[in-house]
Amino acid sequence: MPDLDTNGIEKNNDDNHKITVIKKTTAPGIKHKKKIVVKKASGSDEKTGEIETNNDKPLTEVSANNLSTPPSNIDKNIKTTQINSSDIKDPSTEKRTYNNTEGNTGGYNNNQPRTYNNTGSNTGGYNNNQPRTYNNTGSNTGGYNNNQPRTYNNTGSNTGGYNNQPRTYNNTGSNTGGYNNQPRTYNNTGSNTGGYNNNQPRTYNNTGSNTGGYNNNQPRTYNNTGTNTGGYNNNQPRTYNNTGSNTGGYNRDANSTNTNGTFPPRRPYQGGAPGQQQNRPYGTGAGGYQGNRNDPAGNRGPINRGGPKPETTTTSPTNDKDRSRKKINQKKDIGKNKSYIENRPNDFEKNFVYRKKEKILVNSIPETIDIIDVITISDLAKKMNLKASIIISKLMELGSMFTINDKIDAETATIVASEFNCKINIVSLFDETVIEEETVEDSDLIKRPPIVTVMGHVDHGKTKLLDAIRHADIASSESGGITQHIGAYNVTMDTGEIITFIDTPGHEAFTMMRARGAQVTDIVILVVAADDGVMPQTIEAINHAKLANVPVIVAINKIDKVGANIDKIKQQLSEYALLPEEWGGHTMYCEISALKKIGIKELLETVLLQAEVLDLKASIKVRPIGFVIESRIDQGRGVVASILVSKGILKVGDYFVAGIYNGKVRAMYNDRGKKIKLAGPSIPVEITGLEFVPNAGDPFNVTPNEKESKLISAKRKELNKMEDAKSVKKLTLQDFMSQKKPGEMQEIKVIIKADVQGSAEAIKDSLDKLSNSEIRLVAVHTGVGAINETDVMLAMASKAIIIGFHVRPNVKAQSLAEKERVEIKRYNIIYDVIEDIKASMEGMIKPDLMEELIGNIDVKQIFKISKVGTIAGCIVTSGKVKRKSMIRLIREDVVIFSGKLSSLMRYKDEASEVFEGMECGISLENYKDIKTGDSMEVYEIKEISRNLLDIEKKELQEIEDKKIADLKEKKKKEDEEAQKIIDAEAKKLEE
Template sequence: MQNRAPETSSAPQGAPQGSGPRIAGTVGGRPAPGTRPPYQGNRSGGYQGQNNRYQGQGAPRTGGYQGQGGGYQGQNPNSGYQGQGGGYQGQNPNPGYQGQGGGYQGQAPRTGGYQGQNPNPNYQGQAPRTGGYQGRTPNYQGRPAGGAPGARPGGFRPQGGPGGQRPPFGQRPGGGRPGPSSGTQEMDTLNQRTPKKTFTKKTNASYKKRNAEEEKEFQVQRRKEQAAAKLASVPKSIDMMEVITVSDLAKKMNLKASEIIAKLFKMGMMVTINQQIDHETAEIICSEYNCSVHLVSLYDETLIASESDEDQELVDRAPIVTVMGHVDHGKTKLLDAIRSTKVAEGEYGGITQHIGAYKVNLDDRGEVVFLDTPGHAAFSMMRARGAQVTDIVILVVAANDGVMPQTREAIDHARAANVPIIVAINKCDLAEAKPERVMQQLSDLGLMPEEWGGQTLYCQISALKKIGIDELLDTVLLQAEMLELKANANCRAEGKIIESRIDQGRGIVASVLIERGTLRQGDHYVAGIYPGRVRAMFDDKGRKIEIAGPSTPVEIIGLSDIPGAGDPFQVTEDERQARQVGAKRQELERLGDSRNVKKVTLDNLYSKIKEGTIQEFNVIIKGDVQGSVEALQGSLEKLSNDEIHLNVIRASAGAIIESDITLASASEALVIGFNVRPTPRAQALADQEKIEIRKYNIIYDVVDDIRLAMEGMLSPEVREIEIGTVEVRDTFKVPRIGTIAGAMVTKGKVKRNALVRVIRDSIQLNSQMVRISSLKRFKDDAKEVAEGFECGIGLENFNDLRVGDILEIVDTEEVARKLESNQKI
């Protein structure tokens, strides 16, 4: 292996440094990185520069890589950048890295450079560079010709001949990219662009797309699986109220609300997630998922979990007995006889208008709770509530009256509640008493006496003379013993609201019958839809108590609003639970109320227009207790008919206050006070606004007065009365008047402005009666012509009169109409 001799360049004298050809080796300047000893190996011709002609592939190169034209001499074309003192001399301190004083001598101490991977000594390393980069000058002509031995002299290579020998790898193909030269054929390589490479994604030849039919079957099967999974998540049945929102229905069915909305859209209903639908629509949706719908009440929808009862915790409790029957059959008298009180004497009209609860101690025989219900037809709801909370029903029937309508209703309520009935035939001391007839009537209704082979217990009593009372109580205790009545006293209290009212000085007061558990002062509870806290408790005699066990009627104070009679009463774990349950129930109550609001649509617009002629009678009802208010409201609303609609715009318990008068003034309503009076300020405002306040103590009087007032608003009935008959004897044509008939009054009389039917050959000519426009006796006007006299008669807009026609004279009268047929109580 021989080292190449350094080559010198023939640069013209005086030329700027760096403008001439570079000398091989390491001459000054900063060599480019990676400079090594002369490359003697693979290529016979060295690379002669970037801007000069490419001298490589045409002939074999004898020299190695000659560097890149010298060290970098700086950006000044005169002196150039001379580097930082020297090139990188290699990594070995001996022949390699010499500090910064010389050029790059290679990375290894080998003198011949890199010998290649082949044991043949071909690769001799990189030849040292003769000079660094001489700067950017406008006279830079590229690298000179020559360089490594074997390279062709500079100049344009139009076609590039074959290169030199490249032992031992054979001959390289000739040619190469022609570079710019100092001659006229110079090419700027910087302006040339590299051809754009395109890549084609290689497809997997082994992939085969599913057949269209297989894909379709796959999709169908997947849909079936998804539908089956969805059906499996939907419950078999759900509980709901009369109305439910779309979101709540979706939660109950474990579906997305959007799916329910889509189903309704297909049914032609545009709904939102918070919109309400009725239970019938919900049933249609649920039927598609094989889900049934059960209607529940407001309180079942928001049920408070009850504590479980253990057998060892159950104790005997007093029976709850409800006294029912027709009005004035002696129910309250019977309770007075049992309690040795005079409650009946304090009731207006001698009739019960409230439901009362009393606890009676029967000495050593135990205790019994009695509920007294009204017998009037208006208090049907009270009787129904009494039957729902009771254990035994005492049906009081007067021996002189027998079975009456409310007697039958009481039997129906007891049977609906599955409660045993004990019949008490009252007023047996009267001479006209017929107990056997009463027993026969009740047997026909299914209450067969025991002595007749039935199962119903009968007692003949006289509440007024206290005859048979002990026998009746023994019968009640016997029936209670057969029922084995027990309750858990060691749990949270539960019961029913018997009655509620506003008490002056104490606020809202509710009568509660505890059915299970123990109620204590300070407990938080939910009464109906309103939360509250027990501030104080009183027993049926008005004594303050702190604890009330099962089968105990109490009055409690501390309600946030007036609950409805018959609403459930439940003690909660804490105040937070009471408020949450109350808020949820109030929300559901509002949803139910909004469903009853009638909205005008195109379908019912015509009927609404027709209803414009209907008169409205607005009333405001204020009563002493909520149950009486509800009963009175129901009775008055039954008075409505097709012409007059009675509208109860407010019905609540409590005294008549200023807001009631203000509402009555705005709506032109009548204010009804049932066992209540207006406050002084409310009375003064009513006098100022000319608002009428009617005060009543008996429900009969309220219904009768309102009926008369509504009858006065009805349009009177017009009746036709035939008052005479006239025979036409002759006719006359009078200009600008028409036909005048000369007639004879054959029957009755003729009156001016009376109505006339024209009869010809026993057929009425005019479909509607015409009025007499003129009536004359000879030439004088007459108001009336009696039978047997002649007269002249002219008719309005009717001239077809002939001799022999019969004129029937008809008069009308107005008759006031009645509401008897519309009253249903």
């Protein structure tokens, strides 16, 4: 066992080397690394390494085999007593990594990275920019820009300087007095003191110090132990065993041992004394500038600002390298929030991890999409599963320039979508933002009260009837409640059954709600005065009810008046398909007197009977849905709205969307003004908690939470601004040609208003005569007088056009028509009306399709080619064959296939046409069973345009053909009867 002296130095007789134990751990039982220094006897060179041992065991022998990270040039089989000086290479050529115990003092740009057990300190330097990692216990004091990252057990302090560098893994050394911007890695114990810009990286056993120099910018490699003191621009790289020092010189050449320096031409002079530099802010000792960066590792010592501040009277311009580095760092910081995520703080090997981009799955373009009247390019692209740039490019091809946020109308959107084989449906904003309804099971359905609307002509007693019904509410009168005007109210019969009445008389509210898509009413009570008969508004009410497909109960009022003629009323209404039950029809009639309250109870019983037939049911286990009946601003309560619940149970506290506005049910009142907490189907209530006033007929939906209600409301408001109206786009005459669905008769609906009744009837009769087997004209309403708002609302609800003959719309009707895009066409000559409607009808007529035979082909030979299929070698015997022709394959005079050509070849080339006498190769689409000897007929399908006269001729021909067929059938039956008689007579004769 070798002896150790009190200083931990082995007593060895070998003068070539000795081993010095630099550090020992005194904690018992803990394995640690002891640092050793292998020195030559002369002390000029040294070699460092580590061994692992336990503190409770004595250090007996140290060999190269025991070194945990030995120098690569030491033979592991040689004992420490056998290490020769020839085995230790000159340290001047190595970078600093492993056991760098020497300090760096007085240098300027000490920017080298330090690694593994760098315990030395850096003091007095300016820009010590190296990162420190793993057991860096050295200190950095007094520096300015200590910018290196420090992580993992960095207990060293940064005092007096900028101290901006993070420290990594056990960097306990301090940085004092200098800029100290160099990162240090893994136990670099050398110090940097007093220097300015020590910018070179140090690796592997670079123990030489840098003191008092200015710009020691060269990288040091492998055992460069020489010092650089007092030099100015020592900018040369040092390589392998350069042990000479640079003192007082300016520019030292590479591999030179000259200590005096040389003066090269055209080199700017940078000052003359150690510790100064003219182009950097000055700061020395323990006093420096404040730190500029936060330490991400959290293990930095406090910043000491006790030193004096540098002079600020003469400041130098910022170094170009620093400026460039700052810009790069700013770009990196900007990018952090985009494509990169910061790794955990203790991960000092990698600062950032690249986030993998998600693959975007390309969806196919839908066949149809729903849009409102106006849409942005961005929204249209999303609906069509395309990029906005593709839509913009297509618009450019069509001659229009748009940006991604520009709005286009429905017609333009339709043209663009058709380029991608996508159809456009124009819908309202409520259809565009439909709230998904929950599924309803049949077992969840319960019976609900009917909802009734009272309609009729002015002064026929609608309001009186509603008052009489309200007072007939036995249950309510007993409770002493006073009916509040909330737009609807309930009537409870003595049997406990409930009927809900819409309180607003007339058809104005009815048509407005229908125009907004609110199918509220279940039953219509049509009030007709017995002494007045059927009037214009009576007919309008009938038309509204028919279009809504709502059953009508006729209430003949004022039967107590003299001159009442009930049979006359029934006769007049029968002309409008309201045939009484006693006359064989399906319409219920009741005779009442609203003034004297005669027949009111019977009328209510009739309503319940009709409701029983309709079998009205609703679910209470879904989120509530309903409609806004009316709304207003109430002083003291704010915005209030009357809601009629269609399904579900509305509760206080529910979040909802009413039209384009959202809210929360703060309070709820019934039709008697009493506060309630729940409301079921067909129950009208008044609620508070809205932000603005919704419109009558707007949909009312309860949402799961406030967030969803706000999102839907925001979207609807945005769409409302875009289209500036909440109704669907209305049709013009030209639009009717796209209305027909396959197999359905097309319709043109019109509303006729004229100056006199005779003109209106004449136009109606003329239009009726234009109807044929393919297109039917429907006069929704015919009236006399100016075109009013009621006419426009009816056109909105029925999707009809308005024809005005010698009349004009009033101001309100014109404004409403423009807003809702209802077409109003005005004429002065009946002939013009007929011709205009005819032109529209002819545009809707589909052409006839006719086959035209253009050629014949014989199959001579069959070729079966892999990856191609069956090819028929043919010759054109007559006519010609085209690439887009239709083919009938005939075998033994039987047509076995009809379809399209898949390919037409002439030798090895594709051909567009092959004429008579020429050979060709043919393959059929979706058919391979072609045989030698088959023949083919080549034909084309041509479209033949038609007009109304052609349809009329066709109808006449069909009638004539039917007559002929009937005559033939009749003659056949007569012949059969005659034959039977003859056969019977013959049988008698035989007998």
